[in-house]
Amino acid sequence: MATNIAILxxxxxxxxxxxxxxxxxxxxxxxxxxxxxxxxxILGGVEALVMxxxxxxxxxxxxxxxxxxxxxxxxxTTMIFMVVMPAGAAFFNFLVPLQIGARDVAFPRLNALSYxxxxxxxxxxxxxxxxGSAPDMGWFxxxxxxxxNFSTSSSVDYWILGLQVMGVGTLAAGFNFVITIINMRAxxxxxxxxxxxxxxxxxxSFLIIFAFPVITVAITLLLFDRMFGTNFYDITAGAxxxxxxxxxxxxxxxxxxxxxxxSMGIVSDILPTFSRKPLFGYVTxxxxxxxxxxxxxxxxxxxxxxxxxxxxxxxxxxxxxxxxAVPTGVKVFNWLGTMYGGSIQFRTPMxxxxxxxxxxxxxxxxxxxxxxxxxxxxxxxxxxxxxHFHYVLxxxxxxxxxxxxxxxxxxxxxxxxxxxIGKTHFALMFVGFNLxxxxxxxxxxxGMPRRIYTYAPDMGWSGTNMAVTIGAFVIAVSIAVFxxxxxxxxxxxxxxxxxxxxxxxxxxxxxSPPHHYNFAIVPTIRSQHPLWDEEANTVEPPPxxxxxxxxxxxxxxxxxxxxxxxxxxxxxxxxxxWQAHAIAGLTMGAASGALALISVYRWVFExxxxxxxxxxxxxxx
Amino acid sequence: xAAQHDLHHEEHTEKHPSPRxxxxxxxxxxxxxxxxxxxxxxxxxxxxxxxxxxxxxGLKFLxxxxxxxxxxxxxxxxxxxxxxxxxxxxxxxxxxxALFSNLTR
Amino acid sequence: xxxxARSPEAEHAxxxxxxxxxxxxxxxxxxxxxxxxPLIATHLxxxxxxxxxxxxxxxxxxxxxxxxxxxxxxxxxxxxxxxxIQQGKMGTFRFWTAMTALLGMVFIGxxxxxxxxxxxxxxxPRTNLFGSTFLxxxxxxxxxxxxxxxxxxxxxxxxxxxxxKQENSLDVEIAGLYWHFVDIVWIVIFGxxxxxxxxxxxxxxxxxxxxxxxxxx
Numbered sequence: 001m002a003t004n005i006a007i008l009x010x011x012x013x014x015x016x017x018x019x020x021x022x023x024x025x026x027x028x029x030x031x032x033x034x035x036x037x038x039x040x041x042i043l044g045g046v047e048a049l050v051m052x053x054x055x056x057x058x059x060x061x062x063x064x065x066x067x068x069x070x071x072x073x074x075x076x077t078t079m080i081f082m083v084v085m086p087a088g089a090a091f092f093n094f095l096v097p098l099q100i101g102a103r104d105v106a107f108p109r110l111n112a113l114s115y116x117x118x119x120x121x122x123x124x125x126x127x128x129x130x131x132g133s134a135p136d137m138g139w140f141x142x143x144x145x146x147x148x149n150f151s152t153s154s155s156v157d158y159w160i161l162g163l164q165v166m167g168v169g170t171l172a173a174g175f176n177f178v179i180t181i182i183n184m185r186a187x188x189x190x191x192x193x194x195x196x197x198x199x200x201x202x203x204x205s206f207l208i209i210f211a212f213p214v215i216t217v218a219i220t221l222l223l224f225d226r227m228f229g230t231n232f233y234d235i236t237a238g239a240x241x242x243x244x245x246x247x248x249x250x251x252x253x254x255x256x257x258x259x260x261x262x263s264m265g266i267v268s269d270i271l272p273t274f275s276r277k278p279l280f281g282y283v284t285x286x287x288x289x290x291x292x293x294x295x296x297x298x299x300x301x302x303x304x305x306x307x308x309x310x311x312x313x314x315x316x317x318x319x320x321x322x323x324x325a326v327p328t329g330v331k332v333f334n335w336l337g338t339m340y341g342g343s344i345q346f347r348t349p350m351x352x353x354x355x356x357x358x359x360x361x362x363x364x365x366x367x368x369x370x371x372x373x374x375x376x377x378x379x380x381x382x383x384x385x386x387x388h389f390h391y392v393l394x395x396x397x398x399x400x401x402x403x404x405x406x407x408x409x410x411x412x413x414x415x416x417x418x419x420x421i422g423k424t425h426f427a428l429m430f431v432g433f434n435l436x437x438x439x440x441x442x443x444x445x446x447g448m449p450r451r452i453y454t455y456a457p458d459m460g461w462s463g464t465n466m467a468v469t470i471g472a473f474v475i476a477v478s479i480a481v482f483x484x485x486x487x488x489x490x491x492x493x494x495x496x497x498x499x500x501x502x503x504x505x506x507x508x509x510x511x512s513p514p515h516h517y518n519f520a521i522v523p524t525i526r527s528q529h530p531l532w533d534e535e536a537n538t539v540e541p542p543p544x545x546x547x548x549x550x551x552x553x554x555x556x557x558x559x560x561x562x563x564x565x566x567x568x569x570x571x572x573x574x575x576x577x578w579q580a581h582a583i584a585g586l587t588m589g590a591a592s593g594a595l596a597l598i599s600v601y602r603w604v605f606e607x608x609x610x611x612x613x614x615x616x617x618x619x620x621x
Numbered sequence: 622x623a624a625q626h627d628l629h630h631e632e633h634t635e636k637h638p639s640p641r642x643x644x645x646x647x648x649x650x651x652x653x654x655x656x657x658x659x660x661x662x663x664x665x666x667x668x669x670x671x672x673x674x675x676x677x678x679g680l681k682f683l684x685x686x687x688x689x690x691x692x693x694x695x696x697x698x699x700x701x702x703x704x705x706x707x708x709x710x711x712x713x714x715x716x717x718x719a720l721f722s723n724l725t726r
Numbered sequence: 727x728x729x730x731a732r733s734p735e736a737e738h739a740x741x742x743x744x745x746x747x748x749x750x751x752x753x754x755x756x757x758x759x760x761x762x763x764p765l766i767a768t769h770l771x772x773x774x775x776x777x778x779x780x781x782x783x784x785x786x787x788x789x790x791x792x793x794x795x796x797x798x799x800x801x802x803x804x805x806x807x808x809x810x811i812q813q814g815k816m817g818t819f820r821f822w823t824a825m826t827a828l829l830g831m832v833f834i835g836x837x838x839x840x841x842x843x844x845x846x847x848x849x850x851p852r853t854n855l856f857g858s859t860f861l862x863x864x865x866x867x868x869x870x871x872x873x874x875x876x877x878x879x880x881x882x883x884x885x886x887x888x889x890x891k892q893e894n895s896l897d898v899e900i901a902g903l904y905w906h907f908v909d910i911v912w913i914v915i916f917g918x919x920x921x922x923x924x925x926x927x928x929x930x931x932x933x934x935x936x937x938x939x940x941x942x943x
Contacts, residue, residue: 710763
C-alpha cells in the first residue's frame with residue numbers, strides 16, 4: 001500500500017488493548033458499547049442516589065441546591081444518551097449481523113467511529129464536573145433559561161458540545177444499521193422473516209436519522225446564541241420563548257421511541273423462546289412498531305400542554321397521543337397471546353421480560369393519563385411525571401436491556417449467567433423499582449414538584465420520600481448483584497454451547513462466542529424460525545463443509561475512526577477553550593481540525609481490507 | 622466480481638439520460654428561474670405570487686431530483702429513502718408555522 | 727488495486743442489489759433534509775418578528791438570480807462529469823469536475839460579497855432575528871457547498887493518481903448526488919426565502935433602496 005507511510009502503519013493483527021482500540025468488528029464494538037454504557041449506568045445511578053439522599057427527609061443539606069441541579073441534569077442526560085441508547089447500540093451491534101446472517105455491518109469503520117464519538121462526547125460532557133460547571137439546567141435545557149444571560153457559566157456549552165459529538169456518532173450508527181439491515185441480509189432472509197429485534201433496530205435507526213438532525217439544529221442555534229451573539233432564543237430581540245421547546249420535542253418525542261423500541265424487540269424475541277411457541281401476531285407486532293414510530297413524529301407538543309398553544313393545537317396533539325396507545329396495546333396483547341397456551345419456563349431472561357411487560361404497561365397507562373389535557377395541567381412538572389417516565393424508561397427500557405443481557409450473555413461470552421443469582425437480582429430490582437417509583441405517583445398527586453432540592457417538613461411528603469430513598473438503595477444493591485453475576489459468570493459460568501435456550505433465531509446457530517467472521521458459510525434462510533423449523537424438518541443437520549478461514553476476507557482494523565473521533569471532539573473542546581482564551585482556542589481548533597481532516601483523507605484512501613491481507617489470501621489460493 | 626461490476630455499470634449507462642437531455646433540463650431550469658425572476662417584478666397579489674413561485678420551485682426541485690439525481694430512473698428504494706423524511710419534514714414545518722401563527726388559537 | 731473507500735461488502739452482491747454507499751448517501755440526504763427543514767422553518771417563523779435593523783428589503787434579487795444560475799449550471803457540469811467518467815472519457819470527466827468546483831467557488835464568492843454587503847448596511851447575525859436566521863440558514867448552505875467543492879477537487883486530483891476510474895464511477899455519482907442535493911436546497915431557499923420573502927415587502931424594498939442610498943451617500 002503505497003500511501004501507507006511509516007507512521008501509523010496499519011494494525012494488521014493487533015493484540016491486547018490495541019485489538020480493541022483499532023477494532024472494526026461489530027461484536028467487539030458491541031461489547032465496548034455495553035461496557036461503557038454499564039459504567040455510565042453506575043455513574044448515573046450514583047447521581048440518582050445523591051438526589052435520593054438529599055430528598056430522604058425534609059430540609060436536609062446533603063448537597064447544595066446548585067449541586068442538586070447538576071445531579072438531576074446529568075442523571076437524566078447520562079441515563080438517556082450514555083446508558084439506554086448505547087446499551088441498545090451494544091445489542092444492535094452484537095446481534096443484528098448475527099440475526100440477519102451477515103459477517104459484519106455495512107460500514108465497519110463507520111461503526112467504530114460511532115462508538116468513539118459516543119465515548120469522547122460523553123467524556124467531554126462529564127469533564128465539566130472537573131471544571132465545576134456541570135450542566136445544571138435540566139436534561140431538556142429549555143431556552144431562554146439556557147441563554148448566555150441566564151446561564152452564565154459554561155455548563156450549557158459542555159452539554160451542547162458533548163451532545164453534538166455524541167449526536168454525530170449516533171447519526172452515523174443510525175445510517176449504518178439502516179443500510180446493514182436493508183442490504184446485508186443473507187439469502188432468503190426476507191424482511192418478514194427477520195427477528196423482531198432486528199425489525200425494531202431498523203425502525204429505531206430510521207427514527208435516529210430523521211429525528212437527530214432536529215436536535216442538531218436546536219443545539220447549534222443555542223450554541224450560536226451563546227458564543228456568537230445571535231438572537232434565536234433572545235426574547236429581548238423578539239424571539240419566541242417556545243421555539244426551543246418545539247424544536248427540542250420534535251426531536252424529543254421520537255427519542256422516547258428510540259429508547260423503548262429496542263426493548264420491545266428484545267422482549268418479542270425472548271417470549272417465544274421461553275414460551276416454546278412462535279410469536280403471536282408477528283406481522284402486527286412489526287407494523288405496530290412502525291406505526292408507533294411514525295405517529296411519534298406527530299405528538300411532540302404533548303410535552304407542552306401547559307404553555308398555552310390554543311385549544312385546536314392542544315386537542316390535535318392530545319388525540320394523536322392517545323392514538324399511540326392503540327399500537328402499543330396491540331403489542332401488549334401480542335405478547336400475552338404469545339404466552340397463552342405456551343409451556344412457560346421462568347428463566348431469568350423471561351422474568352425480566354415479564355417485568356418489562358408489567359412495568360411498561362403501568363408506565364403506558366400513566367402516559368395516556370397525560371394525554372388528557374385537563375389532567376396533565378395538574379401533573380405537569382410533578383413527581384407524577386417522574387414516576388411515569390421511570391416506569392417506561394427504567395421499568396421498560398432498562399428491564400428489557402437487562403433481560404437482553406441475561407438472554408444473550410451466553411452468546412457473547414460463551415458462558416451462562418448464574419440462574420440463582422439472576423433470580424435474586426430480579427427480585428431485588430423488581431421490588432426496589434416499585435418501592436422507588438410507585439410512591440412517586442402519590443407524591444406527584446400531592447403536589448411535589450420535580451427538581452426541587454428540598455421541601456418543608458409540613459408538606460406531608462417526608463414518609464413517602466423516605467420509602468422512595470430506601471427503594472433507590474435496594475435498586476443499587478440489585479445492580480451490585482447484577483455486576484457480580486456478570487463478572488463471576490464470565491469467569492466460571494457454565495459453558496453455553498451454541499443454543500442454550502433452544503431459541504429459534506439465526507444467532508443461535510453458530511458457536512458461542514462466534515468466530516470473528518460469524519458465519520463460515522453464509523446461511524440460506526427458509527423460514528421465520530430457522531432453527532426450530534430446520535430441526536423439525538431434518539433428521540440430522542447436514543455436515544458443514546470444510547471452510548478455509550483465510551479465504552474469508554474480513555475488514556482490517558484501522559486507526560482512523562479513533563483519530564477522526566478524537567479530532568472532532570477536540571474541535572468541539574476548542575470552542576470551550578476559545579471562550580476562555582481566543583488564541584489558544586483557535587490554535588487548538590486548527591490543530592484538531594487538521595487531525596480530523598487528515599483522518600478523513602487517510603480513511604477514504606485506505607482500503608477496507610488491507611492490501612497485504614488481500615494479497616496474502618490471493619497468494620494462499 | 623468484475624463481471625458483476627460491469628453488469629451494474631451497463632445497467633447504469635442504459636438508464637441514465639444522455640448529455641443532450643441533461644442540457645435540455647439545464648435550459649428548462651434556467652428559463653424557469655428567469656420566469657421566477659420576472660414574476661417577482663410583476664404586479665401580483667401576494668398569495669398568487671407565492672403560489673406560482675412555490676409551484677415553479679417545486680418543478681425545478683423535481684427536475685433536478687428526477688433527472689440529475691436519476692431518481693426517475695433508479696430503484697424505488699432511493700426515492701423512499703429521500704421522500705419519506707422529506708414529507709415528514711414538510712408536515713412538521715407546516716405544523717410549526719401554524720403553531721407559531723395565530724391560526725391554531 | 728485501490729478504490730476510494732470501497733468496503734469489501736460493496737463488491738459482494740447486496741440483498742437489494744443496490745450499492746451500500748449509494749444507499750447511505752440517499753439516507754444521508756433524507757436526513758440532511760431534516761436538518762435544513764427546521765432552519766427554514768425557524769426563518770419563516772421569525773420573518774416578521776425582527777424588532778430592528780434591515781430585513782428582507784436588503785435582499786438583492788437580481789444578483790442572487792445570477793448566483794442561482796451559477797449553481798444550476800454547476801449541477802449541469804456535474805452530470806456531464808459523471809457522464810464523462812461513465813464512458814471512460816477521463817478528459818471530459820476532469821474538465822467538467824473542475825468546472826463544477828469552479829462554479830461552486832463562484833457561488834461562494836457571490837455569497838461572500840452578499841454577506842459583506844449586508845454587514846456594510848448593518849446586518850450581521852447579531853443585528854436582529856432576520857440576520858440570525860437568514861445568515862445561519864444560508865451560511866449552513868454555503869458550508870455544504872464548500873464541503874462539496876473540497877470533495878470535487880479531491881476527486882479531480884485523485885484522478886491523476888489513477889484512483890478515479892471508469893469502473894468506480896460510482897464514487898463520482900455519489901459526490902454528484904450530494905452536489906445536486908445542495909443545489910435543490912438552494913432552489914428552495916431562492917424560491918421561498920428570497921423571492922416569496924422579499925416580495926411581501928415590496929414597499930419596503932423601495933424604502934430600503936432609499937435607506938441604502940442614504941447609507942451609501
